[in-house]
Amino acid sequence: MDTLSINSATYYLPESEADVITLVNQAKAQNKTICLRGSAHSFPLINTLEAEAATNKNLYILLAKMNTVHIDKDNALVTVDGGCHLGLDPFDPANISTLENSLLYQLDQAGLAVPDLGGITHQTVAGFLSTGSSGGSTQFSFDDALMSISLVNCGVNGAEKVTFNRPVPDNPDDPFYGIGVATIGLFGVIVSATFKCVPRFxxxxxxxxxxxxxxxxxxxxxxxxxxxxxxxxxxxxxxxxxxxxxxxxxxxxxxxxxxxxxxxxxxxxxxxxxxxxxxxxxxxxxxxxDLVFSAIGTWPNWLLDAMGDTPKYREIKEMVDLAFYPAILPLICKFFVQxxxxxxxxxxxxxxxxxxxxxxxxxxxxxxxxxxxxxxxxxxxxxxxxxxxxxxxxxxxxxxxxxxxxxxxxxxxxxxxxxxxxxxxxxxxxxxxxxxxxxxxxxxxxxxxxxxxxHWAKYLPGGDSPQGVAYLKSVYPRWNDWMALREQMDPGQVFVSDYWRGHLGIAPVQ
Ligand SMILES: Cc1cc2nc3c(=O)[nH]c(=O)nc-3n(C[C@H](O)[C@H](O)[C@H](O)COP(=O)(O)OP(=O)(O)OC[C@H]3O[C@@H](n4cnc5c(N)ncnc54)[C@H](O)[C@@H]3O)c2cc1C
Missing domain, CATH: 3.40.462.10 (FAD-linked oxidases, C-terminal domain)
Incomplete structure (x- = not known):
């Protein structure tokens, strides 16, 4: 199987569900933790996981080669691989992402659309779903369009593909609602998802x-x-x-x-x-x-580098410090925020x-x-x-x-x-x-x-902080049900990185 080195982490590039099953079993056999990357827009999550590469405790997977889109025009349904990008990812390290192979472009060509999107579309389908990402609308929702999701998990019998469908008639207690969105990589590798589309607009x-x-x-x-x-x-x-x-x-x-x-x-x-x-x-x-805000954000380090800690430097620094918020920033903003x-x-x-x-x-x-x-x-x-x-x-x-x-x-x-x-x-x-x-x-x-x-994909309060594990539990009424599902999907904790162990308070397997 091909690999690709990104930020010192060696990523496996599976090409099929069978490859993913092989990798998950390999991680289990080698006692490694699986770390998944989409387009790496989750900060500080992805860079934290990649910074652990030297410890050799993780097995890194990138689904860049699993990006197929199947459109069923008659039923306005699309089934898409987890590694497919929503739109073009201009920084795809595998150099596979194009506008033409993106989900949204292919839907549009078929006269279809999804009802809502986030502020950017570089993300992968799996990354977007698994972090509960969504756009800025109280009237339309990406989550509502999800009909079915397939993952390769690591249950008691090892790796296998499991599929969960939106229940008919609807049932809010169905596991689909624990597994479809916001599983943050903890339930298995999302290999594909099916969405109900709307006419393009x-x-x-x-x-x-x-x-x-x-x-x-x-x-x-x-x-x-x-x-x-x-x-x-x-x-x-x-x-x-x-x-x-x-x-x-x-x-x-x-x-x-x-x-x-x-x-x-x-x-x-x-x-x-x-x-x-x-x-x-x-x-x-x-x-x-970027230049202006970098200069602001690194003030006064660059001036100190240029002038040294001299009386002139201190005089200029004091003058700018006094004038910055009342006068200089408003002037800068006049230019960028008109x-x-x-x-x-x-x-x-x-x-x-x-x-x-x-x-x-x-x-x-x-x-x-x-x-x-x-x-x-x-x-x-x-x-x-x-x-x-x-x-x-x-x-x-x-x-x-x-x-x-x-x-x-x-x-x-x-x-x-x-x-x-x-x-x-x-x-x-x-x-x-x-x-x-x-x-x-x-x-x-x-x-x-x-x-x-x-938001799961952005900076989170520390697990042991006042807004950490105990607090999160208090604001998610289905927390215990979700944790029980997690245990079922991955009893050996092949998918539990230290990052999530800390943020969610998941105790190690005894
Ligand atoms: C500039 C910018 C704009 C953004 N705009 C929005 C916005 O408008 N709305 C919003 O809600 N969020 C927004 N985000 C957050 C973004 O949607 C999330 O970071 C999302 O997870 C990114 O998808 P990704 O493909 O980059 O996933 P990554 O960041 O690469 O991965 C995130 C996590 O997803 C999981 N994952 C990835 N692939 C798989 C897989 N195949 N199976 C299982 N789990 C997997 C893993 O847990 C992984 O750690 C933005 C982020 C940035 C940097």
Missing amino acids: NIVGTETTTTEAACPIDLFGNGSGDKPSLQTFLEQTQYVRLMWWPQRNVSKMVVWQAKQQAPTPDFKIIPYQEVPWVAGSPIPLTMAA DGENQPFQDVWYNGIPMDNQMSDRLMPVWFTELWIPIGKTHEVMTTLLNFYSEGPQNTGAFSCEIYATKSSPFWMSPSYQTNVIRIDVFWFANNSGDPVEFYKPFWALLQQYNFRP
């Missing part, structure tokens, strides 16, 4: 940038005049994403919203521009933003909904912690955050916070289990010096009162 939308006060949404209230409350806006808009720049003297809200439209022969694409395009490309401005922007756009579904695809995650790398909170708490959450941000730059940082919403999910470990949620996605620019966990801790403590459930 276009989206039309706008992005507006205003000050918080001028925002067409009553961001911190219950709705007033013709301004809906944020909760109402999130519930009544088909696709939505807000980007909040909460720093004093910046105080901007960027509101991206869109709705579906049936395709027409004369439809003309007007692409969304996340940053203004130069010579038909977002790259020059993305690079400029007040008064009102940008209409329209596109085909698979290019339009993922509005962040054009921002290179290499040129503009961002890390996140993301907290999903029952949508009924929107008003309280927003006022709590506003007060928290008003305490100063130690809370705002120099970057933005993303706000979006997701439809209630029937899957037991989805962070939107049984409730529509507002999602608070706290950004940390990856080129910053410093520790993102220290920045995130106050957010975890602050928002615990709203029973947040964290």
Whole structure:
């Protein structure tokens, strides 16, 4: 079987379910832990697992060669291998991903679509499903489209393929709802999944940038005049994403919203521009933003390197420190977050909904912690955050916070289990010096009162922290059922990495 070295980890590249079964049995026989990689968008999960490569305790698997798509047009069903990317992954280390072999493109060619997508589509089907990822809509849901899932698990008799179908008639206690979404690699290798599709569609939308006060949404209230409350806006808009720049003297809200439209022969694409395009490309401005935010995030290290610890250096540092948040950052933001922007756009579904695809995650790398909170708490959450941000730059940082919403999910470990949620996605620019966990801790403590459930693929509070294992158990009513299923699917813990053992409190096999 082919292998590929990525960040010092040697990944096996299975080509068939039989290969996967061989690898799972091999891991069991060698007492190794299986670590799965999709497009490695989960940070710090994937890099933590890859950093363990030298210990030789893990067996790494990449399903890049398992990317087949079977479309049953008559029944609007698609069965897709777990390693298939949703869209093009521009950084696929196996160099296999193309637009043409992606799931979404092939669906579109067949006149079909899935009803919702996340902000980017580089991910693999298995990575997206297994982390409970989803898009910014309370009206449409990726989870709702899942009809069936097949995994290679490692039960008492070793590796075997098992399939779970959506129950008919529906039954919320069926194991399908424990296994279909958010199994974070712990139940086995997802080899394929089947989705019910909808007819392909276009989206039309706008992005507006205003000050918080001028925002067409009553961001911190219950709705007033013709301004809906944020909760109402999130519930009544088909696709939505807000980007909040909460720093004093910046105080901007960027509101991206869109709705579906049936395709027409004369439809003309007007692409969304996340940053203004130069010579038909977002790259020059993305690079400029990267340079500026890297300079901010590593301040004052580079000045110290250039000048040494001299009186002049200290004088400049003091001057910039004093002026940075009140004056310099607002000036920079005027350039990148342009007040008064009102940008209409329209596109085909698979290019339009993922509005962040054009921002290179290499040129503009961002890390996140993301907290999903029952949508009924929107008003309280927003006022709590506003007060928290008003305490100063130690809370705002120099970057933005993303706000979006997701439809209630029937899957037991989805962070939107049984409730529509507002999602608070706290950004940390990856080129910053410093520790993102220290920045995130106050957010975890602050928002615990709203029973947040964290996104599995982003920074999580430590397992033994106040928002760790005991807390997670308290916010997932089906926790024990799910753990019992995990035990059934993988009694020997072939899939339990130290990362998840710590975060979920799974005791080692005796
Ligand atoms: C720039 C950016 C934008 C994002 N936007 C969104 C968004 O809009 N909405 C959202 O909800 N999330 C979003 N995410 C998070 C992203 O969807 C998750 O990190 C997702 O897991 C990525 O899929 P992947 O293929 O990269 O999986 P990876 O990150 O490679 O893997 C994640 C985990 O998935 C599991 N896994 C992977 N393959 C398999 C398999 N074959 N079988 C079983 N388990 C497997 C493993 O546990 C693995 O550790 C974003 C992340 C980034 C970096």
